[in-house]
Amino acid sequence: MEIGFIKKLISVIATNDNEQITRISDDELIRRYTQTRDEASFDEIVNRYSDRIYGFALRITRNASDAEEVFQEVFLTLAKKLDMFRGESKFSSWLYRVTVNASYMYLRSQKKHENNISLENYSPYDEKGTLMGRIMYKDWSSRPDIIIFNKEALIIIEKAINELPESYRTVFHLSDIEGLSNEEVSEILEISIPAVKSRLHRARLFLRDKLSDYFHEWRK
Amino acid sequence: MFICKDVVENIMDYIDSELDLETLKELEKHTGDCPECMAFVSTYRRMLEITGKLKDKPFVTPEIRNRLKILLESKLKPV
Numbered sequence: 001m002e003i004g005f006i007k008k009l010i011s012v013i014a015t016n017d018n019e020q021i022t023r024i025s026d027d028e029l030i031r032r033y034t035q036t037r038d039e040a041s042f043d044e045i046v047n048r049y050s051d052r053i054y055g056f057a058l059r060i061t062r063n064a065s066d067a068e069e070v071f072q073e074v075f076l077t078l079a080k081k082l083d084m085f086r087g088e089s090k091f092s093s094w095l096y097r098v099t100v101n102a103s104y105m106y107l108r109s110q111k112k113h114e115n116n117i118s119l120e121n122y123s124p125y126d127e128k129g130t131l132m133g134r135i136m137y138k139d140w141s142s143r144p145d146i147i148i149f150n151k152e153a154l155i156i157i158e159k160a161i162n163e164l165p166e167s168y169r170t171v172f173h174l175s176d177i178e179g180l181s182n183e184e185v186s187e188i189l190e191i192s193i194p195a196v197k198s199r200l201h202r203a204r205l206f207l208r209d210k211l212s213d214y215f216h217e218w219r220k
Numbered sequence: 221m222f223i224c225k226d227v228v229e230n231i232m233d234y235i236d237s238e239l240d241l242e243t244l245k246e247l248e249k250h251t252g253d254c255p256e257c258m259a260f261v262s263t264y265r266r267m268l269e270i271t272g273k274l275k276d277k278p279f280v281t282p283e284i285r286n287r288l289k290i291l292l293e294s295k296l297k298p299v
Contacts, residue, residue: 051278054280068287071280075292076292080296123225123228125228135263136255139263140263141263141265141266142262154273158274177274197232208267211266211267
């Protein structure tokens with residue numbers, strides 16, 4: 001009876017601890033881990049960021065096994081060197097930066113080099129600057145949500161994003177999928193804000209075209 | 221006077237409501253008269269709705285998480 005009560009009490013305390021740790025700020029988790037190597041704090045950091053880090057690594061490498069290697073390297077680096085985080089930027093920005101570096105290092109070690117094609121001249125208009133005869137016949141904007149947001153459309157868009165050259169893919173991922181500001185993306189990728197905006201603009205034009213082709217074909 | 225190219229090149233600032241009033245008026249005047257640009261803006265907005273659905277997609281399975289745990293335990297073991 002007494003043992004049962006104690007077990008129940010321990011379980012209640014553990015549950016309360018789990019609930020509370022999810023409310024702790026990143027900075028406090030970092031402080032706890034760097035000062036006392038508190039495993040629960042590190043686990044919570046992994047819980048919060050693992051999908052974002054894996055997703056970003058997958059976007060850069062475009063390969064699940066490579067992404068997992070990078071994912072492991074990022075958290076191993078974090079476990080060893082979290083005290084190197086000085087709090088000068090947001091923790092999430094710092095972590096994305098670590099992921100970019102780990103991804104490039106991994107791809108270099110595997111000799112997986114991607115030719116970075118420029119999309120700077122990519123545009124839907126003709127040499128006279130007109131869209132005449134290029135957009136309307138493929139207009140899919142009034143299609144019902146059930147068609148637009150179907151699983152196949154999401155697969156198509158994922159595929160189209162992965163067709164973007166790497167420098168556009170990373171900007172698009174951080175800006176439009178992760179929802180980061182131009183300033184944050186600029187800091188993470190170490191490029192200027194005009195470069196972020198320019199790459200995002202061309203990436204979106206490219207993806208709009210890909211989706212138009214898809215929905216146009218789908219109607220046939 | 222705005223042409224289609226100007227709509228395309230200003231679309232990001234238009235969507236983000238960052239155009240100055242004069243440019244905004246020019247753009248909306250052109251778009252109102254140009255069905256191609258109207259379709260361009262509509263499909264651009266829809267594209268952003270679709271890509272917005274990709275946020276918060278879960279990637280890390282319990283197996284991936286477990287392999288990370290094993291790796292960390294082996295690499296961080298006190299000597």
